[in-house]
Amino acid sequence: MSDFIDHVHAVHREVGRRAIPAGDGVTVLLRRRFDSPVADVWDAxxxxxxLARWVAPVSGDLRVGGSYQLEGNARGEVLHCEPPRLIRVSWVYGEDVTERDISEVTVRLTPDGDDATVFELEHAAVDDPEFFDRYGPGATGVGWDGALLGLAFHLAGTDLADRDTLHTTEAGRAFVVRTSREWGAAHRAAGASAEDADRAAAATAAFFAPES
Structure with missing residues (x-):
């Protein structure tokens, strides 16, 4: 369990805003250093x-202008690509979506010496005020924390076992609770009241890893 908690503290989290085609988007940003060169992180x-080993199986035309589908998850279009430093995709989850439901995910990689990489992932989405009030940024951020956990294991050469059911284990639930709290702290740093941020963080933890 302590290994998972170490991974929680390895990530820096921020909440902000920026414009996207769908409108004024709320952003969640995760930043982490990996002891792997940029070329290897880009390849992963x-x-x-x-990608299938730490996110989900993916299909489609993975070039700028092409579309992709993550199995059991989101779909979208490859919007921008600058190997090996930046990739941006649209992110569409669910059916019967409107333009406001189309968000953007950007991954930026920066070398940190020859053998390490600073990884940044930003997800920008036009928020549903009622949903955001209830769950806060953790509704998006906690899922990406799980992906970065998988990426960390993958880059270290040992893929995360039982990734899809991790939240049902004691260690996995503790990871979700801790990351939800960290998103609560990022929410407060972005201007939310402590009461609102803590309430939303608790709701997020209960959603992703309900007590049995």
Missing amino acids: CTRPER
Whole structure:
């Protein structure tokens, strides 16, 4: 369990805003340093057979202008790509979506010496005020925390076992609760009251990892 908690503290989290085509978007940003060179991290983020090992199986035309589908998850279009430093995709989850439901995910990689990489992932979405009030940024951020946990294991050479059911284990639930609290702290740093941020963080933890 302590290994998972170490991974929680390895990530810096921020909440902000920026404009996206769908409107004024709320952003969640995760930043983490990996002891792997940029070329390896880029390969893990863009090659389908490696993405399947830490996110989900992906299909489609993975070029700028092409579309992709994550199995059991989101779909979208490749909007921008600058190997090996930046990739931006649209992110569409669910059916019968409107333009406001189309968000953007951007991954930026920066070398930290020859053998390490600073990884940043930003997800920008036009929020539903009622939903955001209830769950806060953790509704988006906690899922990405789980993905970064999987990426950390993958880059270290040992893929995360039982990734899809991790939240049902004691260690996995503790990870979700801790990351939800960290998103609560980022929410407060962005201007939310402590009461609102803590309430939303608790709701997020209960949603992703309900007590049995």
